[in-house]
Amino acid sequence: MARARRNSFLRDFQEFALKGNVVDLAVGVIIGAAFGKIVSSLVDNVIMPLINPVLAAFGNDWRNWAIGATEIKDGIPQNGIRIGLFLGSIVDFLIVALVLFIAIQAIQKLKRKEEVEAAAEPTPPDPAIVAQERLTAAIEQLDLTMRSRQV
Structure with missing residues (x-):
């Protein structure tokens, strides 16, 4: 089991x-x-x-901004609330989002172009409909021939 x-x-x-x-x-x-x-x-x-x-006007490297940092090693705060790193992550996210937006827009544009090209191409007729139209035309021709012989 x-x-x-x-x-x-x-x-x-x-x-x-x-x-x-x-x-x-x-x-x-x-x-x-x-x-x-x-x-x-x-x-x-x-x-x-x-x-x-541009950001240097406000002080050191903006990615090193920190609140309550008491220890700084090589110009980088080692403790405290590291606001600069958080802002850097936001900038990274915005750039990724922008690149993805542009890529998706390009893909959608290509899809729309393919859809327009596909719509422009005539679809081949259904063979059953073609056969029915030929049969109808043949019956009409036969009917005309028979009527002309009855007169």
Whole structure:
């Protein structure tokens, strides 16, 4: 009895784990994590060096802002509430959201273009309808021929 339950559990788990949606989700999470690293690098190494001089007017690097920091090591607060890191995460999120928005818009535009192209192509007629139209035309021709011979 316990063996049957175990086999049933393993079979159910295998069906769940190997479904296409679960595998697709796992791939999406892995790609998303890699994409997050790329975006973080873009923010840290490209965007922020352009923005930091503007923010330098308020003091040191904005990602090092902290409330209640009592210990600072190499210019970085080691304790307290690190507001700068939180703001950096918000900037990262906004950039990821913007990039995803642009990508989704591009994909939707391509889908709409495909739909318009598909709608523009005439659909082939149903063979049964074509055969019915030919049969109707033949019957009408036969009817005309028979009427002309009766006169």
